[in-house]
Amino acid sequence: MGRIDDRLAELGETLPDAPSPAANYVPYLQVGDMLYVSGQISQGPDGPITGTLGGPGDIETGRDAAKCCALSLLAQVRAATGGDLDRLAQVVKLTGFVASAPGFTDQPKVINGASDFLVEVLGDAGRHTRSAVGASALPLGVMVEIEGIFRLS
Template identity: 50%
Template sequence: MDIRARLAENGITLPPAAKAVANYVPVVVAGGMAIVSGQLPLAGGKLVVTGKLGDGVTVEDGTAAARACFINVLAQIEAHVEGGLDAVAQVVRLGGFIAATADFAEHAKVMNGASDLAVEIFGEAGRHARSTVGVASLPLNAAVEVEGMFLLR
């Protein structure tokens, strides 16, 4: 599978990997896995979607934010894993955090922005386990944050 071709087919150019802004590392490689810290929906160094789902942020905006987060997860793998994206054998798990009002209930639809892109890029190896959690707020007022676990070759 040619990951770069799949990225290009989807109109995706990976951005530079975001630097850690606190006391953590963006990626830990251990036991044949790469665990990627939560990534925000940054594009061009700016958040693409801020605020809360259910309070001015639409499901479509949230889905786009989740997609942007997953692109940043991929950028972290490319930057910090030996062999980059070619080293990924399986997307094992994605975790999504959705800043939302208490009555918002479409978290799964929002997180599909990341999950759908995982399958578009990695094919069957992109199918993964997932958790999606609504939260009161996220760093920098981001609407979505996505983390991931990947099995390496």
């Protein structure tokens, strides 16, 4: 185990198995030292985390769903690096999608669940650029989907 695995264990977190693609695409693609990871849906140990966010009380639920997406993103990085998470040099960008009811405008607060977690795990290497977008519906009715771009060493 490396330093990132040690930090995850310290936080009491376990990465899921890297999810398989649900259609005709690859889960990740490395170009040079950049790793592009396809959108990871909010999924926990009990299955997909579904629903539409519509009010201030929903933000914490959405943050938890976004954190699950971040765990899956890291699982894909682990798969892409042959199990060596310490090759992850920088989270470059996240693009987060939040299933949102009309009038819900707190998508950035929801995606903070992933952003804050990655910084907690990786320190400065977890700081990244980001977009947070509302959508009327996401695949399988999930609450959050996040894709990521990572720099590897």
